[in-house]
Amino acid sequence: MGEVEEVRNKQVVLRDYIHGFPKESDMYITESSICLKVPQGSNGVVVKNLYLSCDPYMQLLMKITQGHGAPFTPGSVITGYGVAKVVDSGHPNLKTGDFVWGTTGWEEYSLIKNPESLFKIENTDVPLSYYTGILGMPGLTAYAGFYDICAPKQGEYVFISAASGAVGQLVGQFAKLMGCYVVGSAGSKQKVDMLKNKFRFDEAFNYKEEQDLDAALKRCFPEGIDVYFDNVGGKMLDAVLLNMRNHGRIAVCGAVSQYNVEQPEGVTNLMCLFYKRIRMEGFAVFDYFPQYSKFLDTVLPHIRDGKIVYVEDVANGLESAPSALLRLFSGRNVGKQLVAIAHE
Amino acid sequence: MGEVEEVRNKQVVLRDYIHGFPKESDMYITESSICLKVPQGSNGVVVKNLYLSCDPYMQLLMKITQGHGAPFTPGSVITGYGVAKVVDSGHPNLKTGDFVWGTTGWEEYSLIKNPESLFKIENTDVPLSYYTGILGMPGLTAYAGFYDICAPKQGEYVFISAASGAVGQLVGQFAKLMGCYVVGSAGSKQKVDMLKNKFRFDEAFNYKEEQDLDAALKRCFPEGIDVYFDNVGGKMLDAVLLNMRNHGRIAVCGAVSQYNVEQPEGVTNLMCLFYKRIRMEGFAVFDYFPQYSKFLDTVLPHIRDGKIVYVEDVANGLESAPSALLRLFSGRNVGKQLVAIAHE
Numbered sequence: 001m002g003e004v005e006e007v008r009n010k011q012v013v014l015r016d017y018i019h020g021f022p023k024e025s026d027m028y029i030t031e032s033s034i035c036l037k038v039p040q041g042s043n044g045v046v047v048k049n050l051y052l053s054c055d056p057y058m059q060l061l062m063k064i065t066q067g068h069g070a071p072f073t074p075g076s077v078i079t080g081y082g083v084a085k086v087v088d089s090g091h092p093n094l095k096t097g098d099f100v101w102g103t104t105g106w107e108e109y110s111l112i113k114n115p116e117s118l119f120k121i122e123n124t125d126v127p128l129s130y131y132t133g134i135l136g137m138p139g140l141t142a143y144a145g146f147y148d149i150c151a152p153k154q155g156e157y158v159f160i161s162a163a164s165g166a167v168g169q170l171v172g173q174f175a176k177l178m179g180c181y182v183v184g185s186a187g188s189k190q191k192v193d194m195l196k197n198k199f200r201f202d203e204a205f206n207y208k209e210e211q212d213l214d215a216a217l218k219r220c221f222p223e224g225i226d227v228y229f230d231n232v233g234g235k236m237l238d239a240v241l242l243n244m245r246n247h248g249r250i251a252v253c254g255a256v257s258q259y260n261v262e263q264p265e266g267v268t269n270l271m272c273l274f275y276k277r278i279r280m281e282g283f284a285v286f287d288y289f290p291q292y293s294k295f296l297d298t299v300l301p302h303i304r305d306g307k308i309v310y311v312e313d314v315a316n317g318l319e320s321a322p323s324a325l326l327r328l329f330s331g332r333n334v335g336k337q338l339v340a341i342a343h344e
Numbered sequence: 345m346g347e348v349e350e351v352r353n354k355q356v357v358l359r360d361y362i363h364g365f366p367k368e369s370d371m372y373i374t375e376s377s378i379c380l381k382v383p384q385g386s387n388g389v390v391v392k393n394l395y396l397s398c399d400p401y402m403q404l405l406m407k408i409t410q411g412h413g414a415p416f417t418p419g420s421v422i423t424g425y426g427v428a429k430v431v432d433s434g435h436p437n438l439k440t441g442d443f444v445w446g447t448t449g450w451e452e453y454s455l456i457k458n459p460e461s462l463f464k465i466e467n468t469d470v471p472l473s474y475y476t477g478i479l480g481m482p483g484l485t486a487y488a489g490f491y492d493i494c495a496p497k498q499g500e501y502v503f504i505s506a507a508s509g510a511v512g513q514l515v516g517q518f519a520k521l522m523g524c525y526v527v528g529s530a531g532s533k534q535k536v537d538m539l540k541n542k543f544r545f546d547e548a549f550n551y552k553e554e555q556d557l558d559a560a561l562k563r564c565f566p567e568g569i570d571v572y573f574d575n576v577g578g579k580m581l582d583a584v585l586l587n588m589r590n591h592g593r594i595a596v597c598g599a600v601s602q603y604n605v606e607q608p609e610g611v612t613n614l615m616c617l618f619y620k621r622i623r624m625e626g627f628a629v630f631d632y633f634p635q636y637s638k639f640l641d642t643v644l645p646h647i648r649d650g651k652i653v654y655v656e657d658v659a660n661g662l663e664s665a666p667s668a669l670l671r672l673f674s675g676r677n678v679g680k681q682l683v684a685i686a687h688e
Binding site: 233237252253254255258263264265266267268269270271272273274275276277278279280281282283284287 | 577614617620625
């Protein structure tokens with residue numbers, strides 16, 4: 001153990017900033033080497049990456065676009081949320097063998113220089129991969145967005161777009177546990193079936209098969225919508241605004257329908273905001289990181305009891321990471337898209 | 345006094361629902377008669393109308409449009425906020441000679457069957473006309489929208505559109521009293537001068553003379569905007585979204601730029617809501633009517649001290665009411681547009 005151990009390290013690298021829809025060739029696999037010992041005097045950690053999370057926001061970081069923070073660097077390894085095992089640690093709170101989740105590299109091993117950003121995984125009786133999803137960033141997003149931003153009440157009418165995704169499936173189950181009427185939209189029959197049969201939504205529809213989103217919403221919500229958890233923006237948001245009830249709340253979590261358009265679709269029904277006294281609020285999960293343990297206390301028992309279920313779409317091997325990410329962007333994934341790159 | 349007194353009663357009537365921009369010919373003056381005694385057994389009141397308020401929302405009630413509640417009835421007298429004197433009362437809380445403000449008719453005398461909707465005017469040391477504006481519905485709108493919806497903090501950067509209007513001028517002065525940096529937009533040089541010199545805004549600009557609203561906002565707010573009090577919607581809102589700071593708040597009070605367009609302008613920058621965790625919230629003044637006396641306690645001392653000033657644009661005579669309303673819709677008014685139809 002005294003000698004410096006250097007190993008080959010496969011990596012996924014962004015070729016260049018993209019324009020329009022991402023392609024597999026925008027990323028490539030390369031191999032470098034990494035020392036599995038933390039540099040002397042550093043308080044960083046070296047981790048072996050186990051599961052990589054594919055998240056919609058990553059698409060934005062592949063472009064130079066205003067507003068969303070620092071994009072990826074062309075020629076450098078892609079970064080994202082993941083689950084990893086500590087191989088060597090210079091940090092007092094982490095030791096070799098610990099499991100962590102947080103921001104890591106799309107590579108076999110990573111040297112993480114700011115391990116304060118990592119969450120130590122204490123509960124390993126649930127699948128470790130869950131910490132890329134229901135027990136990780138998307139889970140906390142669903143929790144913060146639903147309970148804090150949507151301020152839901154029992155019996156309210158709740159609509160969720162991209163409802164079968166990592167965040168949506170959890171929001172819907174939170175809403176059902178609260179005694180709400182829950183409807184979700186998704187982009188395939190398989191996903192719609194999953195919403196109704198697996199996650200027990202009251203109703204669901206395939207937005208791609210609806211000629212008229214306003215009519216679809218009126219069919220599912222004859223009384224209107226109290227709470228909208230918005231993952232997509234654009235036309236769906238515009239139709240939802242027409243169907244909101246007085247004092248409704250819209251949590252703006254994402255706008256995935258707008259990430260790849262040359263010119264964003266204009267939302268034309270914002271006058272509904274004052275007609276119906278609607279609150280529409282954007283939020284970011286990192287503002288809620290300090291509430292992570294409270295979130296775990298809420299969600300873990302429900303997972304253990306089987307009251308909340310979770311569907312993952314797992315790609316295997318680091319080489320499959322670029323295509324897995326594209327599956328997410330084109331909506332081919334069913335449930336939380338992730339990549340399993342090693343099993344401990 | 346025992347006999348029934350019947351008098352001639354001039355009225356302003358809506359001819360028919362309008363399409364597009366309202367014209368003077370969409371209204372006409374007629375004369376009917378009214379009994380100045382409350383019908384026996386009624387708890388209504390008969391009032392002599394003194395001041396009529398011209399408000400942007402009235403434009404919406406001249407059309408059949410979804411969403412904003414019951415429109416005016418063609419062939420019937422136009423209704424709106426006004427200040428009136430009680431001529432006869434069947435209601436225990438009001439007596440002959442009392443001054444009131446609330447919803448009344450655009451006519452010389454009105455029989456008001458639900459006097460519970462009226463606010464009794466207790467403070468008459470300030471101009472009675474103020475109860476159509478700074479001390480009436482627009483004043484309470486400014487108070488609720490600014491203090492409750494915008495949740496402002498000392499030193500924050502505040503932007504107000506339609507800033508010289510009935511609501512905007514008060515919001516700006518509230519913000520200055522709180523120690524905010526305040527910028528307003530308006531549609532003429534005269535209004536811009538008024539914002540800077542009369543209401544002591546830190547900066548103001550004429551939106552009609554700006555080629556690029558985004559650039560105008562960046563010039564006035566190099567650090568960005570914390571609070572936007574939105575009276576106009578449309579392109580200005582879109583430009584503001586680009587300039588909001590993290591955790592900014594937008595009070596959506598109206599969208600006067602959109603009331604007369606065939607197709608509403610699409611707002612394309614809503615992704616800023618989650619990039620910057622912005623809250624955007626519509627509100628309606630009638631939700632705040634129970635707070636009216638608290639509002640008066642806040643504002644009246646400032647008016648008496650001269651710390652808050654108010655500019656009115658007064659048209660004289662009921663016959664001038666249709667043209668006064670059109671002045672408002674075309675932005676020709678400078679300050680709160682109202683019509684004086686009688687002096688007690």
